[in-house]
Amino acid sequence: MMNWQGLEGDKPHPAQIMDRMSDFAFSQRASRTHAQPISYLMQQALHNPNLISLAAGLVDYTTLPGADTAELLQQILSSPNTASAALQYGTTEGLIELRAELLSHFEQLNGWQSADINVSTDDLVITTGSQQMLFILGDVLIDPDDIVLSAWPSYFVFTDTLASQGAQVRGIDMDEQxxxxxxxxxxxxxxxDAGDLPRVKMLYLVSYHQNPTGITLSAERRPQVLQIIQRYSKDHRILIVEDAAYRELTYNNEAPPSIKRYDTGNEYVALLQTFSKPFAPGVRCGYGLLPHDLVDPVVLQKGNHDFGSANLTQHLMLAALRTGIYQHQVSKLCSSYAHKRDVMLDALDDQLGEIGDGVHWTRPNGGLYIYLTLPPSVDTGRASALFRRAIEEGMIYVPGEFCYGNDPTRPIPNNQIRLSFGVAEPDQIRTGIERLARAIKAIMAQNVQVHSPG
Ligand SMILES: Cc1ncc(COP(=O)(O)O)c(C=O)c1O
Known part of the structure; x- marks a missing residue:
């Protein structure tokens, strides 16, 4: 049995302690910015080597492309021409050759020609991970009290970024499509009806194998979502931020085209992708295809950040795409993750398949996550008996309550769990799910005792 010190709900987070000790006059934005609750979970995993973490959304360590990256860097740096180009400052919007390559990459993935959706390399911006593009889009569109529509639940890092920018979230219900x-x-x-449409600035969607649920927006719904946004773009255009971070981690080759496919005038959809999940997060390289009139405001803000993302990394990814090393890495990752996804689904079927009504989970065909729902009476939150028990059993998960933004109009469900099969090895996944199932069964049995008559 493990102890679980440091996870008490009322214990101040180190960042809060730091604030209290400082007499700097922090900006409103700094005071709206809080440490990610998930950092608690990461710390626990580091402090307890026997704890199996199905919490972290990190990619698999064993498949990171070390040797290929070394070879590509060697090629880049051993030629004086490419070495000096890669080691010099670049442009803020990114390396033009890479942007051209990425435009073709989008064409291949989505089966479109750039002309079909009225885009060119001028509409493609390279960023320091897709997180930087998400931040900048918020920065150029959001004023405090503006509203962002977001799937309910959604990728919590971005909803927290939006909160630091002063936005409110309105959650949009999801089903398996x-x-x-x-x-x-x-x-x-x-x-x-309430006169609040002028405050609505964007709709945020993780459109493939969503973080946290693993759900993909169905092909049928993609044009419908765009049409609705167009209809309510009365006062100003509402931006659809289509975060396709997991697009290339599709395990059955059946990914629908991006929502951008239907945005034929290139007006409403910012399509964001990243090399983090399909290649290596350490390269910190993301890219976005933007409506034309968003490019300048985004590039100006990006200039305030960094004058352009790491040039060496951009040369690396250009070489990886041109040599086919990137495409090879993606297919290698897809078979490895598909296997781990299957191991997790089989373990869930074995361990929780018979447990009865109210317990169900998603069956994603890509990405890194499975989302488990328990009966409403089973609290999965950080302060819950189940969370404590899971740690005592030797595993850790992300409580579903972390995955909801700050929508003041609705309560946050607390009976869900995000499970990731990204980092853990197949054996650990199996054992982790066994430990979780033991914890769930113990808590459900206690609940039955508490609620049974007499
Ligand atoms: C849905 C989603 N979007 C964006 C990101 C940010 O990725 P990066 O900044 O590494 O490109 C992540 C990372 O986990 C994610 O899950």
């Missing part, structure tokens, strides 16, 4: 168009329409109608 992604956000429900009727729910999107209903929320927008309500905001319109």
């Amino acid at each position: 992604g956000i429900r168009p009727e729910a999107l329409d209903a929320v927008l109608k309500q905001l319109d």
Whole structure:
């Protein structure tokens, strides 16, 4: 049995302690910015080597492309021409050859010609991970009290970034096909009726194998979502931020085209991808295809950050794409992750398949996550008996309550769990799920005792 010190709900986080000790006059944005609750979980995993973490959304250590990267860097740095180009400052919007390569990459993935959606290399911006593009899009569109529509649940790092920028979230309900168009329409109608439409600046969606649920927005719903956003873009254009971070980690070759496919005038959709998941997060290289009139404001803000993302990394990714090393790495990752996904699903079927009503989980065909829902009476939160028990058993998960933004109009569900099969090895995944199932069964049995008559 493990102890679980340091996880008490009321214990101050180190960042809060630091704030209290400082007499700097911090900006409003700094005071709206809080440490990610998930950093607690990461610390626990580091402090307890026997704890199996199915929490972290990190990529698999064993498949990172060390040897290929060394070879590509060797080639770049051993030629005086490429070495001096890669080691000099670049442009803020990114290396033009890489942007051209990425435009073709988007064409291949989505089966479109750039002309079909009115885009060129001028509309493609390279960033320091897709996180930088997410931050900058918030920075150029959001004022405090503005509203962002977001799937409910959603990728919590970005909803926290939005909170630091002062935005409020309005959650849009999902089912197994992604956000429900009727729910999107209903929320927008309500905001319109209340005169709040001018505050609505964007819709944020992780459109493939969503973090945290693993759900992909269905092909049928993609044009519908765009049409609804167009209809409510009365006062100003509402931006759809289509975060396709997991697009290339699709395990059955059946990914629908991006929502951008339907945005034929290149007006409404910012399509974001990253090399983090399909290659290596350490290269910190993301890229986005933007509506034309967003490019200058984004590039100006990016100039404030860094004058351009690491040039060496951009040369590396250009070489990886041109040599086919990138494409080879993606297929290697897909077979490795598909196997680990299957191991996790089989373990869930074995351990929790018989447990009965109210316990179910998603069956994603890509990405790194499976989302488990328990009966409403089973609290999965950080302060819950189940979370403590899971750590005592020797595993850790992300409580579903972390995966919801700050929507003041609705309660946050607390009976869900995000599980990741990204980092853990197959054996650890199996053991981790066994430990989780033991914890769940123990807590459910206690609940039955508490609620049984007499
Ligand atoms: C949905 C989603 N978007 C964006 C990111 C940020 O990735 P990066 O900045 O490494 O490109 C992540 C990272 O986990 C993610 O899960």
